Amino acid sequence: MRAIVIDxxxxxEVLVWREVPDPRPERDEVLIDVTASAVNRADTLQRQGFYNPPAGASPYPGLECSGVIAEVGSxxxxFKPGDQVCALLTGGGYAEKVAVPWQQVMRVPDGVDLTEAAGLPEVACTVWSNVFMIARLRKGETLLVHGGSSGIGTMSIxxxxxxxxxxxxxxGSAEKIxxxxxLGAxxxxxxxxxxxxxxxxxxxxLDIMGAKYLPGNVKALKTGGRLVVIGLQGGAKGELDLGALLTKRASVHGTTLRARPTDEKGAVVRGVVDNVWPLVDAGVIRPVVHARVPMSDAAEAHRIMETGDHIGKILLVS
Known part of the structure; x- marks a missing residue:
């Protein structure tokens, strides 16, 4: 197969489309013929050498994909061969084939084409796990999302x-606002x-900035508020006003999704299938796609992301 390799x-420009060995599925994995993947901020960090894959994961970038199952482990x-699916990956989505534990695989929701479905797993799983499973957002409460026009932001809204x-x-702009x-903000x-x-x-x-926004986030929390930090675009080390946190009886959570074990990812995926997919099926939630770029030209897709001008997801099409 061919995949995007980072030497x-x-x-x-270091993203190179090259022939590499085909993956082989383990007993608990499915092999997917990839139709599309999507670009995430983590991919650009991996490309720069700041976010290496967890031990045992594919060295190729790509944290989600859609496609057709070619083979299943015992x-x-x-799932069976021929099923149209999308999947949450630990890596390897920028390729023609990828092997993934079956617990991280989901059917393609009704009304979403197979290519568009590639832009759903990472954002749906990130938002569901952080906003609903960890922060326990309830009806009538107020959610503040930083980066509202991003893939995560558009799903959160x-x-x-x-x-x-x-x-x-x-x-950051009138167009994005x-x-x-x-979308409903x-x-x-x-x-x-x-x-x-x-x-x-x-x-x-829900915060992607980290240190830069930490004081403001604590100030903006209501009594009993929950701050969930999922990104460090504004730095990794900041000063936390514990007095304000205690007075508000508030909490701060820091989470990542990529390095979680399969059983934890599987629990998130089941939550998405049970709670998010019915809304996608009904047309209440739609993937927001900024651009579709050939996977062989992943470099251009990364350039688009790094300008910061995109709204929603950038898809990579095989």
Whole structure:
């Protein structure tokens, strides 16, 4: 098969489409003929040498994919060759084939084409696991999402609104703010012009920035609020006002998804299938796709992401 290979860290130009050995599925894995994958911020960090795959994972980038099952291991349950699926991966999505534990595989929801489905697993699993499983967002509560026009942000808006929450987002341009409001956000704050902590009080905050936003996030939390940090685009080390945290009886959670064991990922995937997929089937939630780029030109897809101008997901099509 062919896959995107990273021989050394660097810019987008180090992503090379090359022939590599085919993966072989283990007893509990399915082999997927990949139709599409999608670009995530973690992929750009891996390319730069800052986010290496966990031990035993595929060395090729790509944390999600869609495609058709070509082969199943002897211990696989509920899937067979020919099934159209999408999957949450630990790596290897930028390739023509990928092997993945069956617990991380999902049927393609009704009304979504096989290519578009590649943009669902990572965002759906990230939002469900963090906003609902960890932070326990409830109907009527306020969710603040930083980076509302991102893949994570566009899924967060739609899913939180579907469950009856008030959604506030931050974004960096009038175009992005308009798109977030179209998707259902109740309020949108241009972070280039206003400080979010002066504008909103939230029960749950989903944060991709880390250190840079930590003081403002704590200030913006309501009593009993929950801050979930899933990214470090604004730095890894910040000062935490424990007095404010104690006074508000608030909590801070830091999480990642990629390195979790298969059983934990499987629990997240089951939650998505049970709670998110019916909303996708009904057309309440839709993947937001900014661009479709040939997988062999993954370098261009990374360039698009790193401009910061995209809204939603960038797909890589085999």
């Amino acid at each position: 050394e860290p660097g810019g987008p 211990d696989v349950e509920g 739609q899913l939180a609104k579907a469950f009856g929450s008030h959604v506030v987002v931050t974004a 308009a798109r977030c409001l179209e 109740d309020e949108a704050i241009n972070y280039r012009e206003e400080h979010f902590a002066e504008k909103v009080k939230a029960d749950v905050i």
